[in-house]
Every structure is written in structure tokens, then in C-alpha cells.
Amino acid sequence: MAEATGLITVAPRSVPARFASRVWRMRRLPLIPMFILAVFVFTGITANWIAPHNPERGDIRARNLPPAWLEGGSTKYLLGTDHLGRDSLSRVIFGARISLIVVAVTLGVGGVFGVLLGLVAGYYGGWVDELVMRVVDIKLAIPTILVALVLVFALGQSFIIIIAILAIAIWPRFARNIRGEVLQLKTMDFVALAKVAGASTPRILFVHIFPGVVNTLIILATLEVGIVILLEATLSFLGAGVPPPTPAWGSMVADGRDRLAVAWWISTMPGLAIMFVVVAMNLFGDWLRDVLDPRLRQLE
């Protein structure tokens, strides 16, 4: 729809176009973080083609081998091997895949859930809003790791349970922030006009209001990635994460814990991988936030 300004007619650009132009206008692209993230996503997707060895099967004769650049190391195992003779590099590569899957599914489930509740709570207000926000308060008042441990204890250790736990951990922040945005957006004229035009409530929510919260959503999602990775790693480290022998980064660090004196690399490599990805994600998220919406600088 074109908008008359008196002299010329300006067609408002679509949301993706505006998003893209704003992103590209930023000259200071965080190149190093973006590179790290690209490597992370690439290795995660192509793990079974690029990993030199089977991550779950080791060679007993090649136990605790140091990384290639140290004395006694071999180029066959670039980052060394663990106590079962499994190749560290391959395990780190497959660990990237696990983290990638966990992040994608968790953000999908928790994000959708949080956004829906945030939209509904903000739009309807009243007791619906009160109920959702009190649940958010309670969730934020309960330490996540404890809830996670109790759930794993009661229901057993499985991939689905880990995802459920992480999704439960992240939805409140989505709900709370999206609700705040909706509270402002719903007082806008275009919402009133849509109502007058006879648009149904779902239509108003998803066609008229939702595009207005997309920026916030993107920023929230990037900031949550680091949190999810750290949380999953922590659970795996405590033995309550993705069940072994699947090479999750957290459980790999745990494997090497008692072998620091003989084979420090077992713990070090996966930990470095976690740190690089989380640092990169945080720097990228900070940058994205500044580009998309400087108002959100205080957003936790």
C-alpha cells in the first residue's frame, strides 16, 4: 500500500528489506565472531563428513595421546586422544553437532512458547496477563539447575527431557520481554484500525503486532544461545545432560577432570570450544542489539 505525502509517493519497504538494509549499513561487522559462529555451524552440520575418526569408538593402543604439536603426539590425532583412545578432535566436532541441535530445538520450543504467551498476556491484559507474569516470576525465582536435576532424577535421562528442561529455562525471558513490547504496540493506531476493519484477534496478533516484536525476538534469541549452550554443558558435566557415550562438550570436560596431570587436553579442548562459541555469540549478539535496537541495551 502506498502512502501519499503530498509531493511524492513513498512505498514503505517490507520488514525483511528494512532489516537487511539496517544490518548492512553497520560498517563494523564483528568479523571474528561471525567467523567462529560460521565454523561452529558448519562443523555441526557436516560432522560425519569432516571428523577424521569415529567419536564414540577409541583405539585402546592410542590412549591419552597428546595433541600433535607436543612431544609424543601424532598427526593422526590432531588434538590428542582421551582415556579410551577416542580422538579429541572428532569428539569436539561431533560435540558441535550436539550443541547445535540442542540450541536449535530449545530455541524453537522455548521461544515459540514464550512468544505466544507474551503476545497473549500483553494483548489481553487483565487476569491472563497477571497469571502469565506470576508464573514467570515463580520460574525466575527457582534455580534452573535444581529444577533440571529434579526432573532428570524423576523422569530419567534422555534427549527429550534435556530439551524440555532447557525450554522451561528460557521461555520466561521471551514471554516477559515480548509482553512488554506488545503493551506498547497494542495502543498504536494501526491496531485500532485493524480492529475496526474487522480483523480477528489471531490476525491482529500475528499479522499486525508480531512484526513489531521481531527485532526484540532476534536479539533475545541470540542472547539466549550462549545461555543454552552453557546450561546444557553444565548439565552434561554434572551427568544430567545428553546421555553418554554421545560426545557432548560438557561431559567431555568431565571425562578429563580426574586426568589433568596425565592428559590435560581431554578437558581443555571441549572447554575451549564452548568458550569460543559463547564469546562469539555474545559479541555477535551485542553488535546485533546495537544495530537493531539501541534501546534494548539494558536487556538481560
Place this chain on the structure above:
Amino acid sequence: MQRYLLRRVVMAGFTLLVVSLLIFVMSRAAGDPRHIYLDDYSTQEDWDRLTVALGLDKPYYQQYGIFLKDALRGRFGESIAEGRPSMEIIIERLPATLQLGLASFIFSIVVGVPLGIFSAVRRGTMLDAVGKVVALIGQSAPVFWLGIMLMFLLAVKVQWLPPYGRQEAASIILPAVTLGWFYAAANLRLLRSSMLNVLDSEYVKLARAKGVAGPKVIWKHALRNALIPVLTFSGVTLGSLVTGSLVVETVFAWPGLGQLAIKSLVSNDYPLLQAVIIIFTLMYVTAALLVDVMYAYVDPRIRYA
């Protein structure tokens, strides 16, 4: 003010109730506790006796009522592994956790606050860069890995500090630094950004224009206002030091509640696990409540929000 406080207290109570319900439901969902106590050589009489003793013959809502009543009196049943009241074990281990929590809290303030102030005042200098590195490591390195690396470097390689346990006074340094680092980083970032905001404000400019000396502007006019977000955050800090202790105590074999929680989890000691979780939540909720009260006291705007 009173209404605000009342609301917070009611919320805190309600949160605890929800946690107790969650724990009750989960402990029932985890399987029949009778199977833990009894073995293949038990008789039908043992089974029946235990059913009555554990109150399993009553309907669920009554069982929950009994559970809640006992919990309020601090009775969580006997630990299966140690055969004595769970509360007794918790009280023995509580000092170690509190000690570690306090030490890392102090570390986070002592490192985070000055670095935060100076990286804002001396923006773009070496000190600011150091602050950035400290903050990045603290916010991105997984706590358990940071602990292991510190242990490897300072206790295994150069052997300056004891690697684990709680035998010597120096034993607390590594776990406290590990646990406190994340919060030091958070304090640093928060304080830096709020200092920058405040230093840019009208009243600081006015103070400077009036000719107040530089250091006095920073310490008196700016810092006092910049500290408010740090104070709010320290509520979250105090509370999650509790959960952080789960990880750090496990890494450093620090004999506190966190290690106890993991132990009871691994050994299926559910009465003990229930008790630890309730105590943890209680500490967490109390800390949050205390800070909310303090916050309302420091910043009058909150009371009327």
C-alpha cells in the same frame, strides 16, 4: 512501601509452595520409594509396615499435606545412605557452602567494582582492555571448565594452591575465584555501563561546572547512583551462588550442600535430595526478597511502581 513488601513476601511464600509441590510430584513420579528401602529378601509384612510408615496408604492430597507439615518443621525423613535425619546432614554442611558463597561474593565485589569504575573513567585504556578480557572470560567460560583450568594451572602445574578439599585455609581460594568470576564479570559490565551513563548526566556535569574536584565527582556524585543496578544484580548473585555451588563444590570436592545434592542425586537418596532442594530454594528466595527490600529502600522510585 508496605504494600510492595507484602506483595514480595506473599510471592516468596507462594514460590516455596510451588517448589514443594513440584518436589512432591517428582518424588512420586520417580517411582515407588518402597523399592529403594526393600530388597529381594523382604516379606509382605515389611512391605505393609513400610507402606504405613511412609504414609503411602493415604490419598495423595493427604500425603502432600503430611509432607508439607513435616517440611515446615524441618523434617524431611532419614537419608537412605546415611540412616540419619536429612536435616542433620544439611546443618553439618551448611557452613562450608555459606563460607564459599561469602568468599566468592567478596571476590566478585573486590574485583568487579573497582575494575568497573576504572574502565568507565579511564575508557579506552589498558585497564579498560583488561576489564574486557576479565568480563569476557567470566561470562563465556563454563564455570566447571574454568575451575578445572585454574586447578590445572595453579594446583597441578605450579602447585601454589591446594587442588581440592577443605583442609587448609588456602583451599577456599580456587573455588571462590571460580565461583565468583562470573559475578565479578557481571558487576564489572553493569557498573561500567551505568557509570558511563551517570558520568554523562546533568548533575555530574553540574558538579564539574561548580568546580568539584575530579575524584570527588566520581566517588560521591557518580558512583552512588551507578551502584543501583549492581545492587539489584547482587540479589540474583546471592541467590545463584547457591546453584553455582552445585558445580564448583563438585569440581573442588568442597564438602558443602552442592556436593551433597549431587551425591544424593547419584545415589538415589531421595529424602536427602528433597531436603537439599528445599533448603536451596529457601536460601535463593530469601536472598531475592532481602535484595528487593534493600532496593526499595535505596531507590524510592521502586516503591510506587
